[in-house]
Amino acid sequence: MTEIERSSRNNLEGIGGWLNPSRYGWERISYWFQRLTGVFLLIYFIGHVYETSTIVNGQNAWESFLELTQTGWGHLFLIMVIGASTFHSANGIRLIFTHVGIGLGTPGRPDYPYSPASLNYRQKSGIWIALILAAAAMFYGFNVLFGV
Amino acid sequence: MIMSNTAENKNEKKIRLKVYRENRGQDSGSHYDTFEVPYKKWTTVLDALLYVKSYMDPSVAIRYSCRMASCGSCGMKINGIPKLACYTKISELETSTIECEPLPNFPIIRDLVTDFSRFFDHHKSMHPYIEAKESSVDDTRKGTFSFYQSPEDVDKYLQFSYCIKCGLCYSACPTVGTDVNFPGPQALAQQYRYFADTRDESAKRLDIVDDRHGIWRCHFAGSCSKVCPKGVDPALGIQLLKSYMLGISKNDKVPAKKIEVESIDNRYNSSAKTE
Numbered sequence: 270m271t272e273i274e275r276s277s278r279n280n281l282e283g284i285g286g287w288l289n290p291s292r293y294g295w296e297r298i299s300y301w302f303q304r305l306t307g308v309f310l311l312i313y314f315i316g317h318v319y320e321t322s323t324i325v326n327g328q329n330a331w332e333s334f335l336e337l338t339q340t341g342w343g344h345l346f347l348i349m350v351i352g353a354s355t356f357h358s359a360n361g362i363r364l365i366f367t368h369v370g371i372g373l374g375t376p377g378r379p380d381y382p383y384s385p386a387s388l389n390y391r392q393k394s395g396i397w398i399a400l401i402l403a404a405a406a407m408f409y410g411f412n413v414l415f416g417v
Numbered sequence: 418m419i420m421s422n423t424a425e426n427k428n429e430k431k432i433r434l435k436v437y438r439e440n441r442g443q444d445s446g447s448h449y450d451t452f453e454v455p456y457k458k459w460t461t462v463l464d465a466l467l468y469v470k471s472y473m474d475p476s477v478a479i480r481y482s483c484r485m486a487s488c489g490s491c492g493m494k495i496n497g498i499p500k501l502a503c504y505t506k507i508s509e510l511e512t513s514t515i516e517c518e519p520l521p522n523f524p525i526i527r528d529l530v531t532d533f534s535r536f537f538d539h540h541k542s543m544h545p546y547i548e549a550k551e552s553s554v555d556d557t558r559k560g561t562f563s564f565y566q567s568p569e570d571v572d573k574y575l576q577f578s579y580c581i582k583c584g585l586c587y588s589a590c591p592t593v594g595t596d597v598n599f600p601g602p603q604a605l606a607q608q609y610r611y612f613a614d615t616r617d618e619s620a621k622r623l624d625i626v627d628d629r630h631g632i633w634r635c636h637f638a639g640s641c642s643k644v645c646p647k648g649v650d651p652a653l654g655i656q657l658l659k660s661y662m663l664g665i666s667k668n669d670k671v672p673a674k675k676i677e678v679e680s681i682d683n684r685y686n687s688s689a690k691t692e
């Protein structure tokens with residue numbers, strides 16, 4: 270290690286780097302949202318397992334826990350779960366293809382102004398479709414839960 | 418502190434350049450200096466910084482050489498995004514203040530100059546050279562043979578060979594930002610560059626990147642390809658490499674044929690005779 274290396278901080282962007290999705294276009298937003306929804310779904314999933322396990326304490330315990338989702342805030346939480354799972358699944362399927370190199374185009378001879386093959390409109394449309402599906406699912410969920 | 422050169426023509430357009438200042442050698446903390454610099458339609462951020470060095474504050478540290486997006490020395494964070502200073506015109510930024518900061522994910526040496534040691538180490542760990550079984554460097558020097566590659570063979574790796582090692586992709590990558598052992602987009606794309614080259618016969622390329630901190634930490638955030646100034650598209654190379662590792666793409670590379678050619682000495686002598 271050089272003297273410079275030893276004496277300087279690494280100057281890493283750290284977690285702050287991925288918490289700010291605004292600088293690098295739709296693909297970075299997809300990365301950020303996939304992770305955010307993934308972590309959110311994980312929290313939901315743990316809560317969900319806990320919720321369903323209350324049945325072992327009898328019907329009363331089960332029903333009183335279920336009451337939580339029957340409040341306004343409970344409804345909003347469920348709507349977020351609907352949106353997050355729709356986006357995460359739809360975009361997740363897109364990502365499965367990209368991670369194995371499908372739908373990204375082929376290498377060629379880049380010319381100025383360069384437009385990278387992997388950031389093509391098929392991929393961007395995939396992200397937009399996932400967002401639109403999530404919004405539609407949330408809208409539907411809102412109507413079911415809050416509709417009169 | 419705002420510095421401006423008052424001897425300039427009043428009608429000239431001026432830009433405020435906010436420059437990050439820090440000298441790691443002296444450990445005196447960091448601050449920003451602001452300079453008002455005249456500019457024209459074609460003035461680049463590098464031109465403006467050189468103006469600062471010439472007429473306002475020679476102590477501002479920058480690294481540059483070619484001034485034409487070829488050497489990869491002048492990368493810095495310009496208005497929050499990694500860019501080459503020589504390849505970024507002030508007029509196209511459309512802001513009244515331009516903030517110049519050192520590239521994130523690279524240790525700072527002084528002001529806008531960062532340490533590329535780790536970045537180059539990752540590059541070197543990829544074996545960034547052709548490994549062919551029956552030909553040594555000496556053979557190549559003698560110049561008695563050459564490899565045959567069709568234009569299609571060349572297209573498979575050409576764009577990745579345009580990399581100038583400027584580090585912008587490394588700086589934009591969110592995985593690098595939290596894991597210094599991750600090789601980063603530049604190095605991984607170079608692994609693909611040699612993997613796809615029909616002259617290369619190394620059997621180790623996929624193993625090198627198949628590491629706990631290796632290629633699988635790429636989540637295809639695409640930011641590397643977004644900032645690359647040479648159209649390398651490192652994200653594409655990385656996903657294609659994964660495709661081979663997962664067996665989705667089959668490696669049916671046909672090794673490049675070696676063709677005997679007249680040695681360089683003979684060619685030189687015969688052309689000298691005909692003149």
Ligand code: HEM
Nearest residue numbers: 303304307308310311314357358361362364365635636637
């Ligand atoms: C149809 C269902 C699902 C699909 C297709 C799917 C797909 C994916 C894919 C492809 C990734 C990798 C993204 C990347 O490489 O960046 C991912 C990440 C993730 N998923 Fe899922 N997933 C699904 C359901 C879930 C569920 C139910 C949970 C929570 C329990 C979850 C939690 C996560 C987490 C935490 C990540 C990490 C985010 C990251 O890598 O940045 N996923 N998912």
Ligand code: SF4
Nearest residue numbers: 580581583584586645
């Ligand atoms: S891949 Fe592009 S951005 Fe990354 S080092 Fe090479 S030229 Fe620079």
Ligand code: FES
Nearest residue numbers: 483484489491503
């Ligand atoms: S000075 Fe060479 S790339 Fe900018």
